[in-house]
Amino acid sequence: MTEARFITLEGIEGAGKTTVADRLTQALRARGLTVHATREPGGTKVAEGIRSLVLNRGEEHISATAETLLMFGARQIHIDNLIRPSLTRGEWVLCDRFTDATHAYQGGGRGVDRSLIERLANAVHGDLQPDVTLLLDVPVRVGLERMQARRGAVDRFEIESSQFFERVRNRYLELAQAQPQRFRVIDASVRLDEVCSAAIAAVEEALQLPPGRA
């Protein structure tokens, strides 16, 4: 029996995280593994409630610090109720965004102090880090074009400028460069099939899984 693993997927809007998460989940399940596919912010009923508070644009001002605290509040609830119990049972968890997203969006994008984010991450999950993080990297223009093609209504992040997303992307790349053991950077600008194959191969390599059945 393979030990439980915690995998996260990161990248800007339109990078393909949700699509790749689905394919990767199928590939892991085909190996007989129990896999929980989940997302942040959200993943549990209460944390999904916080997600809609944060993402739905309303009249009320939400500062970057408040946004950061809400993200970590939702994260703590998600970890306590879903992520940690699943891993304890020996089940795998595949999460669409995690703390790296807070560094990238609230830190890189909105300028929240890096040390505040680090202290909150340490308080919320100092003893729990992803085993591997796939960064789906795509030029901002490509990501935004895919996002626009996909949907009509825009959320609190999707209204941001391309300069905002450049800062987010750059912070993601800095994080990946600083922690090469954990991160695998995938070129997500190529065809979706190629991105999915590269993502699956990267997880197999990083976690030293035997090559999957075709």
Ligand SMILES: Nc1ncnc2c1ncn2[C@@H]1O[C@H](COP(=O)(O)OP(=O)(O)OP(=O)(O)O)[C@@H](O)[C@H]1O
């Ligand atoms: N490599 C690709 N080539 C072409 N289209 C793609 C590729 N990857 C994703 N797409 C398309 O782009 C859109 C966005 O993909 P997806 O929803 O997976 O991105 P995401 O990273 O989850 O975005 P968000 O952060 O907004 O949730 C979808 O319509 C998807 O089919």
Ligand SMILES: [Mg+2]
């Ligand atoms: Mg998505």
